[in-house]
Amino acid sequence: MKTLDTIRVLASLLSLQRSQWWPAERIEKFHRDRLVETLRYAVTNVPYYRSFGISASSIASHLDLERFPILRKSDLQERAGDLLAAGFDPACLASSRTSGSTGEPTIMYFDRDCLLTCRYAIKMRKLFALTSPLFKRLLVIRALPVADLPRRKQWPIFAPPRLFRIEFKSLFEPLDSAIDFIEDYRPDILYSYPSFLVDLTQEYRSRGLVIPEVPLIFTSSERLTASTRRRIEQSFGARVCDVYGSTEFNEVAWQCERGRYHVNFESTYVEVQPDSSAADDRTGALILTSLQNRAMPLIRFSIGDRGCLAREACACGRASTAFEAFDGRDVDLVTLPSGRRVSPYVVEHWLERHPVVKRYQVIHSEPAKLRIEFTTFDNELPARDFEAVGARIREAVGAEMIVELKQVDRIEKEGGGKYQPVRREF
Ligand SMILES: [Zn+2]
Incomplete structure (x- = not known):
């Protein structure tokens, strides 16, 4: 990572710090404008969307989004090459491969701006909202083999001046090794899967060790149940913030200090499709549109997860779309x-x-x-x-x-x- 990237991440972070407090009308206008821009861009530059025969000049408002069919995971698997925009060379792009837990693995590409905003600046905004991470120790436990863990200096914000310390561990290492590392490193902020944290608390107890206090814990990738949350909070003396994200979109929503999941509206536009299994029209399958990724823009992507929109505005003051809860994966029904x-x-x-x-x-x-x-x-x-x-x-x-x-x-x-x-x- 270059110093220029660090500057771009910080500039993006400053902008996100302000936009999170925009009033609802300004967010709506942002979405109206950005959706039109994204749809016009897609039908002009992306072979998959060009094949629909929709002309850019015929896209007049955000309502034209409905002219685009739902994009399924199978489309992503079968037509990944057609979803790459003209002018982008996959060899020069950042990529992520999905685990393929719900089918065949897929590969996503991200342009540099999208990567810096979605993978770094948006994550940092959430950190700054809940604590001051400056000069703190972060530990991220990732579902990657040890050899594939990011190196610390890949983090753009890690370039001088060092703003905080970050270490990565693998979810697949034995719990003993995680405990030894935590005892030595003493993280202030921990990021992991809920099930891993529960296993960790049990291992601490079975070894007769005192669980260290970790003031802030982020969980993601699995549904966080109320009892799991309580156990993590009580065991580590932590505030727990759950994050909803995906390989295709990075972090989509995060829990504010009041417990609502706010959508990162600057990067993702969310639709909820209620169905017969839903208790009301606020609950249903999530359809996501990327507002940032120009290399591989996904429009109306059926992510396979379900969510329940919040009924009222959040007391934290953020007016962005918010979820009360995520309802798991569609295939889990x-x-x-x-x-x-x-x-x-x-x-x-x-x-x-x-x-x-x-x-x-x-x-x-x-x-x-x-x-x-x-x-x-x-x-x-x-x-x-x-x-x-x-x-x-x-x-x-x-x-x-x-x-x-x-x-x-x-x-x-x-x-x-x-x-x-x-x-x-x-
Ligand atoms: Zn809130």
Whole structure:
């Protein structure tokens, strides 16, 4: 990273620091203008969008967004080359490969401006909103093999003057190694998957060690349940900020000091598509449009996740679109023989009332059969609670499914180090 990049990140950060407080009308105008600009750019420069036969001059307002069909992950896999804008050489672009947990892996490309804004400046804005990171020690635990971890000096902000210290560890290293590192490094700010942090607290306790205080913890990549949040907060004495993001868009939304997930509206435009499984029209599948990435602009991309929009303005004063919660992945909805779709969080709702329960997984083993496996921290779930949880879940799912509840010793995470709440066996 060059000094010029550091200056560009800082300039972008200063701009983001101001725009986060824009009133709703100004954000709406920004979206109207930026969407028109993005759509015109795409139909002019991107072969995939050029093939729609929409002329740039016919795009007059942000409402023209609806003329663009939903872009699926399969389109991204099959037509990645056509989604690259003219004039960009993939060899000179930053790229990210998705883990492929919901299908074949895909590759995303980012131009330099997008990279500096989305991967660095937007992340830093969130940090500055919750603490002063200056001269603090950050530890980022990433789902990458040790050999692929970023080197510290790749961080543009790390160029002189050193504003804070950052270290990276791998999620795949043994917990012992993470504990030894944390004991030595004493991070002020920690970034990791919720399931990893829960495993870490258990390892600390089993080794009879005192868990160090970490004032601020960021979680991402998995659904953060209320009980997991409580455990992380209490164990580390931390404030927990959950972040919603994806490989294709980087960080999409983050939890402000009031607990709402604010969309990084400068880089991503969000639509919510309610469906029959949603409780109201504020909940549904997320459709995202990139407002920053000129190398590979994704328009109306169905990200495969679900969210619930906040009903009222947030008390923190930010007027950007905000979510009350994220509702997991679309593929995690269990389809019953009748066609009704049930969220796995019905299971979570009843299991997480019992603090001994550590993790659960809904295994859709046959079309009309669910096996719900769960692990506990130390003690078994008492027989009476076991029966009550089973009865509640059966009631919520309905008579068309056989539901078995089973306590197990271990629930494996998938290859990417993520814990998945639902697994389908047929
Ligand atoms: Zn807020």
